[in-house]
Amino acid sequence: MRKILCLLLLSTTLHAATPLRVVTVGGAVTETAFALGSGDVLVGVDTSSTFPEMARALPQVGYQRALSAEGIASLRPDLVIVSANAGPPTALAHLAALKIPVLRLVAGDSLDGATTRVLQMGEALGREGEATKLVEKIASEVGARVPLAAHSPRVLFVMSLGQGSPMVAGRETAAAAMLELVGAQNAGNAIQGYKQFSREALVLLDPEIVVTTSRTLAANGGEANLAKLLPGLEITAAGRSGRLIVMDDLFLLGFGPRIGEAAQELATKLNEPSRRAER
């Protein structure tokens, strides 16, 4: 009898340890919480949490690198999960001083990083089983992507934060990591980070395909304008064939739970024949 009582007590304490009011900071963090089935315990998200649609209805705690400790505390969370980028450090220190547990996820734009973060969150949210399943699903999706054609294409990734001045993705960017994951060559690898590119250098690189994000396209008023912002592109292979791939920012570059789907979609699109050749 006593044993049963003990077990009962233990199970209730274990249950109580599962957080019931969680704030997530980071687009992929919020996405993972929903993917693990913990969407209903979220009480606040940051501005980068745009997926799924339900996340947009939650209270906003602001930009992930300019968090306010008092603002987050006012939501009375029993767990705050933040991406490695979150800050400022003083805000996180203040949360710790208020005895609000803060879980900082590992950094890394890689498949490894993505799956580690899923497991970290599964443990913190009491969803270990779901997390393991999600990691398996990601692995199988990445494995099941279409292999690229015999030669890996030279791909130019362009992105602009506001209007105009598109930047090319170089080494050590999420875009480069994603291209590597599907086996394509990043044409911008000569530079590091996101930089503006000279038009002659662009011609010299001769990319075969251009990849950009839907936000970049929307900010610049569509495909025709984007081409104008990249002078020199028209004389490259990509410009002549008109091969442009557009994908959602968070989906393609978030390295969150949809990384497997994103890899599949990117690989499929990279394999599509050029549009002009079809016509």
Place this chain on the structure above:
Amino acid sequence: MTLAKGSAFCVFLAILSAVVALISLRTGAVPISWREMVGGGDSVGSMVFQTMRVPRLLLGFLCGGALGLCGAAMQGLFRNPLADPALVGVSGGAALGAVAAIVLGGPFLSHSIYILPAAAFFGALAAAILVHVIATRGVRVDVPTLLLAGIAINAFAGAGIGWMIYGATDSQLRDFTFWSLGSLAGAGWDATLGCLPFVVVAAGLLAFRARALNALALGESNAWHLGVSIEGVKHAVLAATAFAVGAVTAFTGTIGFIGLVAPHLVRLAVGADHRLVLPGSFIIGGCLLCAADVIARTARAPAEIPVGIVVASLGAPFFLGLLLREKRARA
């Protein structure tokens, strides 16, 4: 200045700061009861009050006060109501230091929250010393040269910032953007106590210079004939500005406008006597920043708006309104 006017102004300042302090301590995202404010304890409310609200109010007051005081002193030194601490390169130097820490600091930055403020402070100090040295011949500070040297050093700092931005990653860039918008969000006791000695030193340097600044308003030679140590006051104003504005900018980022508008408001109320303008600008500047900060941290709670945006978007129309009223009164 009549004595009555001066004391009425002091009473007004005391009431204003008490009201602003009370509003600032009472408002915020977390509801805090009077008992939690007064009694202490370890509820979330009283912890928020002790570790965030109080140091933030004090930091806001110190920071706004330092900007107002140094703005008033700079305007006295340059004999121009448009002068502000940015003129002698302090803000530019601080920004260069901050962006250098953000971009080059990399892994070290996460070890200590003091690295960024320290870099910004030394940037400000270096810029101010450079401007000061360039403009000094013997013991004499040439004010027109000071202005030109300030412009040159600001341009140089701007170029340095440009190089850093060019080499920055996306997130470093955003960090710097947010830093340059100014915010009291990082306020804790460490930032408040970090600023305090520098602001105290600056206030001390300027405490007995009001008469000298009044004399300087008549022109350097007249001031000299009045027996004022004009070089002494110049050195004091420059040192105080470098110290105080450098330190507060280091912890809060660049917050413009207060250094310009606070002295102007005081002069509109009580005239140009520096014995009132200097302390008045300190208190008005402090109140302005704290009031703006209340809006910054409550308007979009639980998120926060950088306070520099609030200061500029409310301060600029207000300032314009005052100017227009003045113009109409004169016509």
